[in-house]
Amino acid sequence: MLNRFLIVRTDRMGDVLLTLPMARVIKKHRPYAHICMMIQQYTSEIVRSDKNVDELLIYDENGKMAPFFQLIEKIRRGNYNVVFHTNPRFLIALITWLAGIPVRVGTGYRWYSFLFTKKIYEHRKNARYHELEYNVHLLRSIDFEIEGIDISPKIDIHPEWEEKIENYLNKLNVGANKKIIIIHPGSGKSARDWSPKNFGLLAKKISGIENFQVIITGSPTEKPLVDFVSSLAGNKSIPSTEGLSFGEFSALIKKSSLFISNSTGPIHIAAAVGTTVIGLYPHIIPLSEKRWGPWTDKKIIFSPQNKPLNCKKCLKPKSQICECMDSISVESVFDAVMNLSILK
Numbered sequence: 001m002l003n004r005f006l007i008v009r010t011d012r013m014g015d016v017l018l019t020l021p022m023a024r025v026i027k028k029h030r031p032y033a034h035i036c037m038m039i040q041q042y043t044s045e046i047v048r049s050d051k052n053v054d055e056l057l058i059y060d061e062n063g064k065m066a067p068f069f070q071l072i073e074k075i076r077r078g079n080y081n082v083v084f085h086t087n088p089r090f091l092i093a094l095i096t097w098l099a100g101i102p103v104r105v106g107t108g109y110r111w112y113s114f115l116f117t118k119k120i121y122e123h124r125k126n127a128r129y130h131e132l133e134y135n136v137h138l139l140r141s142i143d144f145e146i147e148g149i150d151i152s153p154k155i156d157i158h159p160e161w162e163e164k165i166e167n168y169l170n171k172l173n174v175g176a177n178k179k180i181i182i183i184h185p186g187s188g189k190s191a192r193d194w195s196p197k198n199f200g201l202l203a204k205k206i207s208g209i210e211n212f213q214v215i216i217t218g219s220p221t222e223k224p225l226v227d228f229v230s231s232l233a234g235n236k237s238i239p240s241t242e243g244l245s246f247g248e249f250s251a252l253i254k255k256s257s258l259f260i261s262n263s264t265g266p267i268h269i270a271a272a273v274g275t276t277v278i279g280l281y282p283h284i285i286p287l288s289e290k291r292w293g294p295w296t297d298k299k300i301i302f303s304p305q306n307k308p309l310n311c312k313k314c315l316k317p318k319s320q321i322c323e324c325m326d327s328i329s330v331e332s333v334f335d336a337v338m339n340l341s342i343l344k
Contacts, residue, residue: 002103002142003030006075006083008038008092010059012190013246013265016043017272018132018295019086021151023052025136029144036078038092045246049155059092068095075099084138085116105141118142127291152295153272161251168252172238178213179343181206182253182270183237184261185229186222191263191292192282192322196225200232201330202260206337207236215240215256217249217266257342260333263292271296276342278302278333283324284310300336302328 005026009019016039023035036055037047047053057074060066068091076099083096085106093115096104108119118141124134132153136146174180183206185199199216207214214237218226223241230239244252250269253259259270260278270277271294281289283304293301304311304324311324337343 002081003032004034004036004078004080004082006036006038006057006078006080006096006101007086008083008096009086010038010040010089010092011087012040012188013043013046014190014268014292015087015131015265016046017153017155017265017268018130019135020047020050020053021132021153022084022086022135022139023050025139025144025146025149025151027052028149036080038075046155049158049247051156065091071095072099075101082142086135086138088112103142105138124291125286127285127288129291130293130295131291132295153268155250155269155272157251157254157273158247161245161247162255164248165251165255168242168244168248169255172215172240174213174215174238177211179211179258180213180215180256181258181337181343182215182217182256182260183229184217184259184264184266186218186225187262187264190265191287192284192325193262194280194325194328195321196229197232198326198328198330199260200229202333202337203229203233203237205330205334207233209338212343214238215252217241217252219243258337258340260337263287263289267294270294271299274298276340278336280325280328280333282322283307300340302333302336304328 007022009016026033034054036057037053038057038059040060041058072095080101082103083101088106090112093112097115104116105118106116108121113119136151183203185196187193203214206212216226216230217240220241220243226239226241230237253270253275254273259275261267262280267277267279276298277294278300281303289301304327307324
């Protein structure tokens with residue numbers, strides 16, 4: 001019987017969150033299965049918070065792939081029956097083949113697909129399904145159906161995370177009566193972005209509303225971006241690049257009434273903790289809301305209107321301002337904020 005599973009997801013935070021429900025589905029079919037996830041170190045706190053994952057296998061050392069033969073040996077010791085390649089890479093496919101995992105599930109569209117024993121023929125770039133759905137579809141290869149199983153990403157907030165965020169907000173002098181609105185302008189260049197200027201102007205308009213507290217968030221490496229947005233927003237907004245842990249940041253988002261961002265990992269955290277989101281997504285099929293949108297009903301999505309699909313300007317280097325994304329007006333997003341019943 002197949003009872004030891006390895007799920008490989010070695011990219012970013014949002015990708016990992018959209019992969020974790022695979023473990024829940026496996027446990028529904030095999031409650032006593034052993035599930036390991038192969039991930040990057042920086043996403044490990046996300047996975048440790050999921051009760052359905054029994055083991056972590058860290059893929060990297062100091063941001064680079066761990067030694068090739070060391071990974072093979074670690075996987076061999078795991079005695080896994082099945083491996084799911086959610087974001088296939090040749091070297092990892094080769095490693096799991098050399099490690100002798102008997103059932104290896106991956107795409108049928110790569111030149112190295114011969115390394116997989118079960119091939120899935122779905123082109124993710126066509127965005128026929130959501131990324132989360134593409135991930136759980138891999139389970140059908142071993143006859144695990146997903147119908148009737150809740151596949152929504154979920155994050156359980158630990159009391160210690162909540163306590164730390166209460167202390168953090170007290171330190172920032174955020175009153176208990178304030179409705180917190182998080183604006184997260186960065187995306188790690190994983191998509192095409194609404195411009196920092198627009199985020200700043202939006203933050204300024206929202207900050208002018210009584211009982212609203214805008215917090216502009218980002219990682220420590222995004223401090224220049226956050227500071228720029230904050231400078232446009234004015235002194236009523238609060239910049240936050242404190243380097244909160246995954247759990248603390250999740251607790252802050254759950255404490256908030258609204259989360260606003262581009263397509264980025266934290267928008268999936270917001271959806272997973274039940275916070276209402278406003279997302280800004282490009283008009284490019286592989287990067288679209290249809291594939292990468294937050295998996296929640298509590299959302300408003302903005303994408304460029306009356307613009308060519310897969311506009312060549314949008315596909316230029318990601319360091320450039322995206323004209324299509326900036327065709328989304330600050331006023332339209334602000335109006336959406338003000339029309340939300342949760343803020344009234």
